[in-house]
Amino acid sequence: MKPNCCKNKSEKKIKQATEFLKIISEENRLKILCILRGDEKCVCEIWQFLNLPQNLVSHHLKVLKGFDLISSKKEGLKVFYKLNQKTLVKHTELLNKFLKI
Amino acid sequence: MKPNCCKNKSEKKIKQATEFLKIISEENRLKILCILRGDEKCVCEIWQFLNLPQNLVSHHLKVLKGFDLISSKKEGLKVFYKLNQKTLVKHTELLNKFLKI
DNA sequence: AAACTTAATCAATCTATATTGATATTATAG
DNA sequence: CTATAATATCAATATAGATTGATTAAGTTT
Numbered sequence: 001m002k003p004n005c006c007k008n009k010s011e012k013k014i015k016q017a018t019e020f021l022k023i024i025s026e027e028n029r030l031k032i033l034c035i036l037r038g039d040e041k042c043v044c045e046i047w048q049f050l051n052l053p054q055n056l057v058s059h060h061l062k063v064l065k066g067f068d069l070i071s072s073k074k075e076g077l078k079v080f081y082k083l084n085q086k087t088l089v090k091h092t093e094l095l096n097k098f099l100k101i
Numbered sequence: 102m103k104p105n106c107c108k109n110k111s112e113k114k115i116k117q118a119t120e121f122l123k124i125i126s127e128e129n130r131l132k133i134l135c136i137l138r139g140d141e142k143c144v145c146e147i148w149q150f151l152n153l154p155q156n157l158v159s160h161h162l163k164v165l166k167g168f169d170l171i172s173s174k175k176e177g178l179k180v181f182y183k184l185n186q187k188t189l190v191k192h193t194e195l196l197n198k199f200l201k202i
Numbered sequence: 203a204a205a206c207t208t209a210a211t212c213a214a215t216c217t218a219t220a221t222t223g224a225t226a227t228t229a230t231a232g
Numbered sequence: 233c234t235a236t237a238a239t240a241t242c243a244a245t246a247t248a249g250a251t252t253g254a255t256t257a258a259g260t261t262t
Contacts, residue, residue: 002150003135003136003138003139003150004135005132005135005136006132006136006150006151010135014128014131014132014135015128017131018125018126018127018128018131021122021125021126021131022126022218022219024119024122024200025119025122025123025126026119026219026220027115027116027119028220030115030118030119030122030199031106031107031115033199033200034104034105034106034111034115034199035104035106035107037104037201038104042238042239043238043239043240044237044238044239049103049104049107050107052221053221053222053223054238054239054240055221055222055223055224055239055240055241056220056221056222057239058239058240058241059220059221059240059241060220061239061240062240062241063219074228074229074239076229076230076238077228077229077230077237077238077239078229078237078238078239079238079239079240088200092197092200096193096197098131098134098135099125099134099189099193100138123248123249127249127250129250143208143209144208144209144210145207145208145209153251154251154252154253155208155209155210156209156210156211156251156252156253156254157250157251157252158209159209159210159211160210160211160250160251161250162209162210163210163211164249175209175258175259177208177259177260178207178208178209178258178259178260179207179208179209179259180208180209180210203262204261204262205260205261205262206259206260206261206262207258207259207260207261208257208258208259208260209256209257209258209259210255210256210257210258211254211255211256211257212253212254212255212256213252213253213254213255214251214252214253214254215250215251215252215253216249216250216251216252217248217249217250217251218247218248218249218250219246219247219248219249220245220246220247220248221244221245221246221247222243222244222245222246223242223243223244223245224241224242224243224244225240225241225242225243226239226240226241226242227238227239227240227241228237228238228239228240229236229237229238229239230235230236230237230238231234231235231236231237232233232234232235232236
């Protein structure tokens, strides 16, 4: 008999989970999430912490934002990013269901 | 001030976490883990559940096994795989620390 | 031993995505 | 208005890893 996770209903959730996983499975993106845990930070702080080129960090930020894991506000020249705790928790909980924690 | 996650001590753990994430961020591999949640299964069952070619499944199984997430025993022609719950829990818990759940 | 079954391996290709370099955009300061 | 700073975008390249096809290996059956 076909296991539940191979049925249509689960398929969709598994896809969602793996999308999330792909996004956070990049070392620098996972670090960004950690960096943003405390206060919001501007891009120039982030790339200096990570020791990465600015445009690369912008790219990773865009990916994270595309998944609504972070959000941004512009203040003068700087753009500040902050963690969307809610989204993060939602996806982490979904994941943990699959990992049966 | 440099955030903790960008310091040497955390670096290593973040790397570990992302290695784990990369492995389970593949849809079929995540499914395999779910399939193996109940009983152990032989390869031919797994690839039929997943509707994937046999050699591709063998490849994914090898990746999972390489990370000690599953283990195998041979019985006649068949090879049975089972979940290593312990490893899975260990890595999931490490991950959850980063995600602060 | 020959034929068959199950699974693993290997090389080749395809695909996704990280990275880089150059440039554009937006805002501020002089 | 010009110069500078911070960030985003875009095209090109590099790289990792999934997928495929063919073959091999190991065990079973007749």
